[in-house]
Amino acid sequence: MQIIEKTVKKSLAFAAVLGLSTFSAFASDIRVGMVLEPPHLDPTAGAAAAIDEVVYANVFEGLTRIDQNGAVQPSLATSWTISNDGTTYTFNLKQGVSFHDGTSFDADDVLFTFERARAEDSTNAQKGIFAPITSVTAIDPATVEIKIAQPQGDFLFNIGRGDAVIVAPESAEKNQSNPVGTGPFKFVRWDQGSRVILEKNADYTGTPAHMNKATFVFISDPNAAQNAMLAGDVDGFANFPAPESLAIFEADPRYQVVRGSTEGETILSTNNAKAPFDDVRVRKAIAHALDRQAIIDGAMFGYGTPIGTHFAPHHPYYEDLLGTHPRDIEGAKALLAEAGYPEGFKATFKLPPPTYARRGGQIIAAQLREIGIELELINVEWGQWLEDVFKTKNYDLSIVSHVEPFDIGIYANPGYYFQYDNVVFQAIIEKLNVTADEAKREQLARAAQRILAEDAVNGYLFQLAKTGVWNANLEGMWPNSPVEGNDLTAVRWTN
The missing domain is CATH 3.10.105.10 (Dipeptide-binding Protein; Domain 3)
Known part of the structure; x- marks a missing residue:
C-alpha cells in the first residue's frame, strides 16, 4: 500500500507539472490507446479482435449492429421482417448510402458479402455464422431476402458482428490494407508499428460522429501505456494494460477509471x-x-x-x-x-x-x-x-x-x-x-x-475484466465490451 501511495503522489506531482498538456490538443480529435496492433484491417478475413477494435462500427457497418448493452440495432438495414416459421428474413436497406470510395451501396453488396463469406475458400474467421444460410436474394436494390435452414435465435446478433460487415466487390480485396466501408469514419493512414488514423466521413447518412479525427495508437508495454496516459500522448485506453497502475488514475480527477465486463x-x-x-x-x-x-x-x-x-x-x-x-x-x-x-x-x-x-x-x-x-x-x-x-x-x-x-x-x-x-x-x-x-x-x-x-x-x-482509463472530459466510451470493437460514434469532449 505504501508503494502505491508513493507512486500516486509522484505521478500527481508529474501531472501537475504537465498541466494542460495532458489533455487532447484538439477538441475534435481523439487518440485511443490499444495494446495489440491488428495484423490487417479487414474484419471479414481475420480472427484478431484488434481488427474490430479499430474498424467495427467506425469504418465498417453490417445489416445490424450491436450496441453497448449487447442489443441488436438497425444499421445498413433500417428494418426487417421474419417469416412465421423463423426461416426467412427480409431486410429493408438504407438508401442513399455510399462507400468511402464513392461507390454506391445496395442489395448487390449484401449478396456479394454473404456469398463471399459462405464460399468454400472463405477466410472468414467466423464462417459458422453463415453456415445456416441457404440462400441470399436481392429482391430489388433496397431489399434483401435471407433464408436459413432452421430457426436461429441469435441470427440477427450474429450478422451484427464484425465478421458480417458489408463490403463492396470494388474494394473488398484491398480492405486488409485500405479498408473501405460505409461507416462514420474513413480510413486515412496506417503507420505500421505505430498507429491507424481515421477521419470523419462528411457524407455519412447516419448520426454523424462528434470527432473529426480518431487515431488508434498501439502501445503493448504496460509502463509505456501508463506514461503515455500521464503525458497526454493518448486520451484513453478502452482496456488499460496495467491494472497495477489504476490507483494512480483513480486518485487523479483528470481521469476516469471504469470497470466493466468483457466476453x-x-x-x-x-x-x-x-x-x-x-x-x-x-x-x-x-x-x-x-x-x-x-x-x-x-x-x-x-x-x-x-x-x-x-x-x-x-x-x-x-x-x-x-x-x-x-x-x-x-x-x-x-x-x-x-x-x-x-x-x-x-x-x-x-x-x-x-x-x-x-x-x-x-x-x-x-x-x-x-x-x-x-x-x-x-x-x-x-x-x-x-x-x-x-x-x-x-x-x-x-x-x-x-x-x-x-x-x-x-x-x-x-x-x-x-x-x-x-x-x-x-x-x-x-x-x-x-x-x-x-x-x-x-x-x-x-x-x-x-x-x-x-x-x-x-x-x-x-x-x-474491462478496465477502461480515459480523460475525465470524454464521454461516450463503452464501459463494457459485448462485442469486439471501440465504437467511437458517440464519443465526444464535454469541455
Whole structure:
C-alpha cells in the first residue's frame, strides 16, 4: 500500500507539472490507446479482435449492429421482417448510402458479402455464422431476402458482428490494407508499428460522429501505456494494460477509471492433438494444478472472475463448474503417473504480448512445475502468435482471451487451433445452433459447458475484466465490451 501511495503522489506531482498538456490538443480529435496492433484491417478475413477494435462500427457497418448493452440495432438495414416459421428474413436497406470510395451501396453488396463469406475458400474467421444460410436474394436494390435452414435465435446478433460487415466487390480485396466501408469514419493512414488514423466521413447518412479525427495508437508495454496516459500522448485506453497502475488514475480527477465486463474467456490454450496433451489425464492433471485466483491476483491485480469452462459468468446460461477440477497437486501427480509421466515432462509455452499472457504465463509455469511439468516460456508478437499458434497449430500451450460473444461453438470444429474432436459435443452444438426455444437453448448450452469442463479441453482461467482509463472530459466510451470493437460514434469532449 505504501508503494502505491508513493507512486500516486509522484505521478500527481508529474501531472501537475504537465498541466494542460495532458489533455487532447484538439477538441475534435481523439487518440485511443490499444495494446495489440491488428495484423490487417479487414474484419471479414481475420480472427484478431484488434481488427474490430479499430474498424467495427467506425469504418465498417453490417445489416445490424450491436450496441453497448449487447442489443441488436438497425444499421445498413433500417428494418426487417421474419417469416412465421423463423426461416426467412427480409431486410429493408438504407438508401442513399455510399462507400468511402464513392461507390454506391445496395442489395448487390449484401449478396456479394454473404456469398463471399459462405464460399468454400472463405477466410472468414467466423464462417459458422453463415453456415445456416441457404440462400441470399436481392429482391430489388433496397431489399434483401435471407433464408436459413432452421430457426436461429441469435441470427440477427450474429450478422451484427464484425465478421458480417458489408463490403463492396470494388474494394473488398484491398480492405486488409485500405479498408473501405460505409461507416462514420474513413480510413486515412496506417503507420505500421505505430498507429491507424481515421477521419470523419462528411457524407455519412447516419448520426454523424462528434470527432473529426480518431487515431488508434498501439502501445503493448504496460509502463509505456501508463506514461503515455500521464503525458497526454493518448486520451484513453478502452482496456488499460496495467491494472497495477489504476490507483494512480483513480486518485487523479483528470481521469476516469471504469470497470466493466468483457466476453473474454482467458484460457490456457492446449493443443489437444499433440502428445502428451491428447491424453485427457494429462489435461486433467494440468487443470488440478492451476490456482486461478493466484493467476488473477498476480497477473491482473485482482481484476477478473474465475471460470471453470468456456462461458461468460454474466451470461444467463452460465453454469458454475469451478469445482470440476479443484486444485489438487497430489491428485495431479497421480494422473500424470497414470498417463505414463511419473517424472513429468517438458513443453513449450508461447506467450503473446498482453499483460495477462506474459505475467500469467510465469505464474502458470510455476504452478505446473509443482507437478513436474517444465515449461519453456517463449514470448511472441501478435502476428507471430496468429501464424504459429492459431493458423499452423505449432505450439504446446499458450494463453489467450477469446473475446467473441457466445463462442462455445468453436469447440465443435476439430480444425480449430486447439484441435478438440468430440462427436457428442459437436452434436449438441449442431442442435443448439438450430434451436430457438430459450429453455431448450439453455439446457443445451449448459450440457456443452459440462463436457468441456470434464474433458479439461483447455485450462479455464478467468473472465477478462474491462478496465477502461480515459480523460475525465470524454464521454461516450463503452464501459463494457459485448462485442469486439471501440465504437467511437458517440464519443465526444464535454469541455
